[in-house]
Amino acid sequence: MDKIWEALYQAARLIFGFDPDLVEITLLSLQVTVTATLIASAIGLPLGAWLVVNRFRYRRIVIAIINALMGLPPVVVGLFVYIMLSRSGPFGVLGLLFTPTAMIIAQVIIITPIIVSISHQAIRELWADYHDLLISLNATRLQRVMTLIKDGRRALLTAALAGFGRAIGEVGAIMIVGGNIDHVTRVLTTAIALETGKGEFGLALALGFVLIGMAILVNLAVHGLSRTERGSRW
Amino acid sequence: MVAPILPLNLTSIEVRRSGRTILGPLSHRLEGRGISILMGPNGSGKTTLLKTMHGIERPTRGQIDWQITAEEARLRQAFVFQTPTILRRSVLDNIAFPLLLRGVPRKSAQTTAAELGEKVGLGKVLQQSAMVLSGGEKQKLALARALILAPDVLFLDEPCANLDSRATRDIEAILCDARDRGTRIVMATHDHGQARRLADEIWFLHAGKLIESTPKTQFFDAPQSAMARAYLKGDLLP
Numbered sequence: 001m002d003k004i005w006e007a008l009y010q011a012a013r014l015i016f017g018f019d020p021d022l023v024e025i026t027l028l029s030l031q032v033t034v035t036a037t038l039i040a041s042a043i044g045l046p047l048g049a050w051l052v053v054n055r056f057r058y059r060r061i062v063i064a065i066i067n068a069l070m071g072l073p074p075v076v077v078g079l080f081v082y083i084m085l086s087r088s089g090p091f092g093v094l095g096l097l098f099t100p101t102a103m104i105i106a107q108v109i110i111i112t113p114i115i116v117s118i119s120h121q122a123i124r125e126l127w128a129d130y131h132d133l134l135i136s137l138n139a140t141r142l143q144r145v146m147t148l149i150k151d152g153r154r155a156l157l158t159a160a161l162a163g164f165g166r167a168i169g170e171v172g173a174i175m176i177v178g179g180n181i182d183h184v185t186r187v188l189t190t191a192i193a194l195e196t197g198k199g200e201f202g203l204a205l206a207l208g209f210v211l212i213g214m215a216i217l218v219n220l221a222v223h224g225l226s227r228t229e230r231g232s233r234w
Numbered sequence: 235m236v237a238p239i240l241p242l243n244l245t246s247i248e249v250r251r252s253g254r255t256i257l258g259p260l261s262h263r264l265e266g267r268g269i270s271i272l273m274g275p276n277g278s279g280k281t282t283l284l285k286t287m288h289g290i291e292r293p294t295r296g297q298i299d300w301q302i303t304a305e306e307a308r309l310r311q312a313f314v315f316q317t318p319t320i321l322r323r324s325v326l327d328n329i330a331f332p333l334l335l336r337g338v339p340r341k342s343a344q345t346t347a348a349e350l351g352e353k354v355g356l357g358k359v360l361q362q363s364a365m366v367l368s369g370g371e372k373q374k375l376a377l378a379r380a381l382i383l384a385p386d387v388l389f390l391d392e393p394c395a396n397l398d399s400r401a402t403r404d405i406e407a408i409l410c411d412a413r414d415r416g417t418r419i420v421m422a423t424h425d426h427g428q429a430r431r432l433a434d435e436i437w438f439l440h441a442g443k444l445i446e447s448t449p450k451t452q453f454f455d456a457p458q459s460a461m462a463r464a465y466l467k468g469d470l471l472p
């Protein structure tokens with residue numbers, strides 16, 4: 001019991017003392033995941049909208065594949081990216097393995113399907129609403145997608161935040177492709193795994209609290225967004 | 235002078251859905267000025283006919299010929315749906331929307347939209363979210379949005395269903411004003427009073443067929459078909 005109190009005390013000291021290691025790890029975590037979320041959103045949000053507006057032949061299959069990709073185990077994504085980036089792999093010459101870039105790539109692969117899937121669902125509802133008007137006004141494909149993205153931006157932001165939440169807490173894939181190298185690729189989740197293994201519960205807890213704090217913030221933001229949506233203001 | 239869009243010739247058009255003919259075969263001509271009113275019981279094909287003329291419902295057979303190409307003609311028509319589509323934007327941006335699609339700069343689109351919004355009686359709520367408008371206000375918004383491109387032909391599908399008499403009166407005034415400025419109006423309604431007030435001619439539909447198309451006074455005073463007589467008496471039609 002004493003050990004736990006001691007660890008908690010130490011965690012509080014690290015957090016409120018802005019421990020340099022803790023800050024560095026947190027910032028790298030944010031940098032990797034924010035970048036991954038931005039890239040995944042840039043791909044996923046328009047793709048989600050585009051899948052709604054375009055009724056091409058294999059649409060249902062594409063949607064089924066994306067839904068299946070959503071359930072992809074992150075460790076497998078990590079393995080896949082590792083093979084691609086390893087020295088003998090097709091992208092080995094780029095020397096990206098064990099860099100933050102490799103972690104970003106893995107996270108993008110993990111969260112893009114989630115973002116596509118959530119935004120697709122939200123945009124589909126909006127499209128059902130807007131369909132007749134946009135057709136009647138002769139809106140081009142691009143105009144339709146842009147209108148849906150613009151007016152569905154709240155739901156799309158929710159999708160992006162869901163992606164962020166998933167990526168920031170992910171450990172399996174980035175452990176494999178990042179290697180958890182101190183001062184280079186060590187992020188919140190991998191550091192927690194390491195410190196827990198070493199028995200350094202103080203630091204592990206401090207990292208854990210930061211991670212939980214971020215998760216709560218993201219969830220509050222999502223909640224706030226969906227509430228204002230229902231209140232139908234903009 | 236821009237090329238005239240009318241007359242519109244419908245030649246043997248037929249709309250089949252789920253293996254059933256829901257409209258036609260039907261041949262007719264839309265021409266002249268004024269207001270044509272589509273009447274007929276529920277399910278008689280009024281909505282389908284309006285959408286087919288507008289070009290957003292594809293006929294299974296037949297020809298729809300404007301005096302200009304179908305693509306050009308579409309740009310000079312507008313359609314007000316039975317349930318108005320409300321964009322999740324401000325009232326002003328809703329009205330300005332068609333102009334934005336045509337590439338009009340935002341500022342000037344908003345100026346035009348504000349003038350029109352003022353005119354249809356939405357002046358006080360222009361900055362408000364359109365989602366919270368009343369039914370009558372939503373319909374006025376849809377009407378203003380349809381009129382902002384100054385269409386040559388305006389289709390309306392029961393625009394006053396579920397509205398109170400005051401909102402109905404406002405809408406009718408807007409329609410008369412548009413008609414007076416040369417917009418050809420084709421509108422479906424169930425409301426006999428409204429048809430009497432607005433119509434120049436009545437198109438009476440039943441079971442997807444155009445039973446008669448006659449000037450208003452003749453339709454109400456001396457309908458040609460037994461079907462229309464029964465409909466006007468309020469009898470249930472087969």
Ligand SMILES: Nc1ncnc2c1ncn2[C@@H]1O[C@H](COP(=O)(O)OP(=O)(O)O)[C@@H](O)[C@H]1O
Nearest residue numbers: 251252256274275276277278279280281282283
């Ligand atoms: N997509 C569709 N598939 C099958 N039946 C349809 C479809 N659209 C309309 N109908 C049917 O066509 C008939 C005419 O509909 P509609 O044009 O909406 O009539 P109205 O507007 O006069 O009430 C109705 O019986 C309706 O159920």
Ligand SMILES: [Mg+2]
Nearest residue numbers: 280281282391
């Ligand atoms: Mg109808």
